[in-house]
Amino acid sequence: MAHDGGCSLFWALLPSPSSLGQLVAMxxxxxxxxxxxxxxxxVSLSAASRILRGEQERFGEETCRRVLEAARxxxxxxxxxxxxxxxxxTKTVGVMIPPFDSFWVDVLAGIxxxxxxxxxxxxxxxxxxxxxxxxxxxxxQQGLRQISRLLDRRVxxxxxxxxxxxAYYEHFRELIERRVPVVVIxxxxxxxxxxxxxxxxxxxxxxxxxxxxxxxxxxxxxCFSSRETAWQAWAVRRRASFEAAVxxxxxxxxxxxxLNPWGSNGLEVATDILTRQPRxxxxxCVTDHEAVYVYEAAETLGLRIPEDVSVIGFADLDFxxxxxxxxxxxxxxxxxxxxxxxxxxxxxxxxxxxxxxxTTIRVGxxxxxxxxxxxxxxxxx
Amino acid sequence: MAHDGGCSLFWALLPSPSSLGQLVAMxxxxxxxxxxxxxxxxVSLSAASRILRGEQERFGEETCRRVLEAARxxxxxxxxxxxxxxxxxTKTVGVMIPPFDSFWVDVLAGIxxxxxxxxxxxxxxxxxxxxxxxxxxxxxQQGLRQISRLLDRRVxxxxxxxxxxxAYYEHFRELIERRVPVVVIxxxxxxxxxxxxxxxxxxxxxxxxxxxxxxxxxxxxxCFSSRETAWQAWAVRRRASFEAAVxxxxxxxxxxxxLNPWGSNGLEVATDILTRQPRxxxxxCVTDHEAVYVYEAAETLGLRIPEDVSVIGFADLDFxxxxxxxxxxxxxxxxxxxxxxxxxxxxxxxxxxxxxxxTTIRVGxxxxxxxxxxxxxxxxx
DNA sequence: AAAAGTTGCTCAAATACTTGAACAAGCGGC
DNA sequence: GCCGCTTGTTCAAGTATTTGAGCAACTTTT
Numbered sequence: 039m040a041h042d043g044g045c046s047l048f049w050a051l052l053p054s055p056s057s058l059g060q061l062v063a064m065x066x067x068x069x070x071x072x073x074x075x076x077x078x079x080x081v082s083l084s085a086a087s088r089i090l091r092g093e094q095e096r097f098g099e100e101t102c103r104r105v106l107e108a109a110r111x112x113x114x115x116x117x118x119x120x121x122x123x124x125x126x127x128t129k130t131v132g133v134m135i136p137p138f139d140s141f142w143v144d145v146l147a148g149i150x151x152x153x154x155x156x157x158x159x160x161x162x163x164x165x166x167x168x169x170x171x172x173x174x175x176x177x178x179q180q181g182l183r184q185i186s187r188l189l190d191r192r193v194x195x196x197x198x199x200x201x202x203x204x205a206y207y208e209h210f211r212e213l214i215e216r217r218v219p220v221v222v223i224x225x226x227x228x229x230x231x232x233x234x235x236x237x238x239x240x241x242x243x244x245x246x247x248x249x250x251x252x253x254x255x256x257x258x259x260x261c262f263s264s265r266e267t268a269w270q271a272w273a274v275r276r277r278a279s280f281e282a283a284v285x286x287x288x289x290x291x292x293x294x295x296x297l298n299p300w301g302s303n304g305l306e307v308a309t310d311i312l313t314r315q316p317r318x319x320x321x322x323c324v325t326d327h328e329a330v331y332v333y334e335a336a337e338t339l340g341l342r343i344p345e346d347v348s349v350i351g352f353a354d355l356d357f358x359x360x361x362x363x364x365x366x367x368x369x370x371x372x373x374x375x376x377x378x379x380x381x382x383x384x385x386x387x388x389x390x391x392x393x394x395x396x397t398t399i400r401v402g403x404x405x406x407x408x409x410x411x412x413x414x415x416x417x418x419x
Numbered sequence: 420m421a422h423d424g425g426c427s428l429f430w431a432l433l434p435s436p437s438s439l440g441q442l443v444a445m446x447x448x449x450x451x452x453x454x455x456x457x458x459x460x461x462v463s464l465s466a467a468s469r470i471l472r473g474e475q476e477r478f479g480e481e482t483c484r485r486v487l488e489a490a491r492x493x494x495x496x497x498x499x500x501x502x503x504x505x506x507x508x509t510k511t512v513g514v515m516i517p518p519f520d521s522f523w524v525d526v527l528a529g530i531x532x533x534x535x536x537x538x539x540x541x542x543x544x545x546x547x548x549x550x551x552x553x554x555x556x557x558x559x560q561q562g563l564r565q566i567s568r569l570l571d572r573r574v575x576x577x578x579x580x581x582x583x584x585x586a587y588y589e590h591f592r593e594l595i596e597r598r599v600p601v602v603v604i605x606x607x608x609x610x611x612x613x614x615x616x617x618x619x620x621x622x623x624x625x626x627x628x629x630x631x632x633x634x635x636x637x638x639x640x641x642c643f644s645s646r647e648t649a650w651q652a653w654a655v656r657r658r659a660s661f662e663a664a665v666x667x668x669x670x671x672x673x674x675x676x677x678l679n680p681w682g683s684n685g686l687e688v689a690t691d692i693l694t695r696q697p698r699x700x701x702x703x704c705v706t707d708h709e710a711v712y713v714y715e716a717a718e719t720l721g722l723r724i725p726e727d728v729s730v731i732g733f734a735d736l737d738f739x740x741x742x743x744x745x746x747x748x749x750x751x752x753x754x755x756x757x758x759x760x761x762x763x764x765x766x767x768x769x770x771x772x773x774x775x776x777x778t779t780i781r782v783g784x785x786x787x788x789x790x791x792x793x794x795x796x797x798x799x800x
Numbered sequence: 801a802a803a804a805g806t807t808g809c810t811c812a813a814a815t816a817c818t819t820g821a822a823c824a825a826g827c828g829g830c
Numbered sequence: 831g832c833c834g835c836t837t838g839t840t841c842a843a844g845t846a847t848t849t850g851a852g853c854a855a856c857t858t859t860t
């Protein structure tokens with residue numbers, strides 16, 4: 039067990055007062071310093087420093103034992119702030135990603151896992167109200183402030199949500215120049231690429247989706263895109279890739295719908311799609327979120343999924359499997375995306391890789407076939 | 420706009436090389452120091468320090484302007500690491516909460532929002548694989564390591580996931596003694612309370628749920644609890660509160676089921692509940708997660724919700740509203756929980772509140788009536 | 801017995817900044 | 831010409847730790 043007597047993994051147990059009142063009221067001894075350890079072990083400050091940093095060969099066995107023992111007893115722990123000042127490295131990476139759905143939560147998970155294995159720590163800042171996809175327009179200033187707060191803490195690198203990539207482009211320049219690596223997730227650079235970027239392989243994924251629907255026999259296909267604001271590059275690419283794939287594979291044209299710029303008319307759009315003549319037999323939703331609207335509209339209109347309309351989503355968000363019927367969707371690999379984003383930062387920081395030109399990593403996806411897609415109804419035409 | 424010429428909110432634009440290759444390859448000038456600002460403004464280091472910290476009355480208007488201007492041009496930003504060393508306050512709060520479902524994501528949102536307004540930053544560490552509820556047993560050592568990593572960064576306070584509260588009890592003692600405030604979410608202290616604690620008001624919520632079911636006429640009521648391991652105090656309390664409320668209100672006994680300690684037999688338990696004789700007409704699920712199993716089992720058994728069985732959940736997780744039928748559930752107030760947890764830390768840190776004895780804050784809930792509950796079927800008995 | 805090497809440890813400077821105290825230069829008023 | 835005010839300076843110590851250089855003391859070799 040962790041709390042064996044006499045010392046602890048955290049800090050030393052003081053000759054502890056048994057009453058609670060006392061405990062809270064006592065004026066806390068602040069964290070022990072290296073000086074305290076050195077004194078307790080009767081060695082110089084620098085000897086203690088070296089021994090505790092692992093440079094033990096240079097010292098006598100007995101001295102090492104004394105220092106280690108003293109540190110353990112006092113519950114000393116190294117102060118990474120000081121390390122940060124001295125080395126210019128805080129072992130900390132700033133992350134600005136609002137985890138408003140399970141995709142982004144998983145991306146964060148990947149980042150955490152990867153950074154942890156390198157003994158780095160992500161520091162996450164959120165924008166917007168964290169309840170829905172942030173409205174970039176109104177949150178731009180807040181985003182800038184948040185990045186500032188990260189830089190004040192001297193983060194070694196930065197991982198960012200796509201929306202902010204566009205407007206902050208000029209700022210990234212400066213960061214890169216200052217050797218603060220920046221990785222952007224799900225944002226493709228159109229012109230010169232300044233920072234590393236990692237994204238879902240939209241072309242390949244859209245191709246797979248198109249293949250699936252066409253193989254089932256669908257010919258009247260709709261695409262339900264998100265708000266395609268300038269900073270939602272992924273939506274544009276996903277929709278465009280899908281249109282291109284359907285065209286390439288079957289020479290068919292997809293009828294495309296979009297959310298309004300506020301993302302507030304999901305149900306209306308879904309209804310429009312399903313009441314169009316001729317009615318699409320399959321709807322590709324650029325995200326599982328849009329699929330929810332289609333399910334809702336279908337229910338209202340008395341259309342059965344998948345008998346009357348097939349619906350296919352994208353992302354495989356946590357609710358996709360429990361929808362009714364379970365949603366067929368293109369699963370992204372958010373954890374891998376996060377992991378590789380973090381790895382990119384780490385590589386830039388201390389690899390030989392540090393000076394290579396910016397890359398774009400494309401991560402594939404996996405089609406999860408559930409029960410929302412079937413052959414088109416016979417009486418369609 | 421943010422990027423007006425000549426200076427920037429981040430760091431100064433250097434006389435920037437236009438080619439990308441150059442940009443990446445150039446040896447980055449590191450962040451400007453106060454010394455640089457002082458030199459640029461032709462004042463002493465300490466004058467610059469004072470002016471930038473707001474002590475401007477002692478200096479001439481012109482000098483202040485020069486210093487501020489120089490700082491802006493060079494893109495100087497204060498180094499919170501240094502501040503942290505000097506003041507012992509890093510303006511940083513460690514958070515150990517794995518956001519494996521939307522409840523915890525919202526708690527995190529609340530924490531972020533509150534801390535941000537005080538110019539604090541949460542530093543979040545995760546445990547487990549972040550995909551499902553962490554298994555505390557196997558993640559205990561990892562949890563301890565994570566807290567260590569936070570303390571190495573000298574966080575000013577700690578907000579913790581309940582599971583870890585129990586095993587780390589002894590360690591908290593030390594933290595409190597060292598004046599590092601600790602807040603535990605959703606964990607009730609049975610014996611002496613050592614840290615602040617914030618939780619959902621289980622009694623009141625369970626009472627409301629019981630009332631709702633009884634008012635609909637249910638008499639044969641089941642309770643589907645989670646794994647009730649020692650460190651899942653909330654589950655025990657929620658279930659017990661519900662049993663007590665049903666007893667108090669109607670003198671009825673609830674038949675209770677639990678997940679196994681690995682949480683792996685959800686579907687089996689749900690099936691057991693629904694095949695019991697006499698069959699319960701209503702199932703209270705300690706969490707929306709369990710409700711999903713009941714839905715699944717009901718579908719397999721050909722039972723309709725709510726015609727044959729009423730199901731009521733707890734938490735109002737993001738998927739509750741899109742379940743089929745939409746789940747009636749007791750909505751918790753995760754954002755408020757997070758906000759108040761953070762506030763508790765801040766109060767301990769610099770309020771007069773610093774020395775008061777540990778409190779427990781209980782946050783209410785709101786019954787969200789959707790479509791998974793109705794009157795019991797007539798032919799029940 | 802002197803030279804050389806090893807072991808074990810210490811000194812002092814460096815990291816980036818804050819802050820209190822003392823002090824100096826320039827100015828106007830008396 | 832002196833007083834006192836404004837404006838700014840320098841000095842020094844403090845924050846917790848790292849690290850290159852170097853110094854004793856002791857052992858081993860010659």
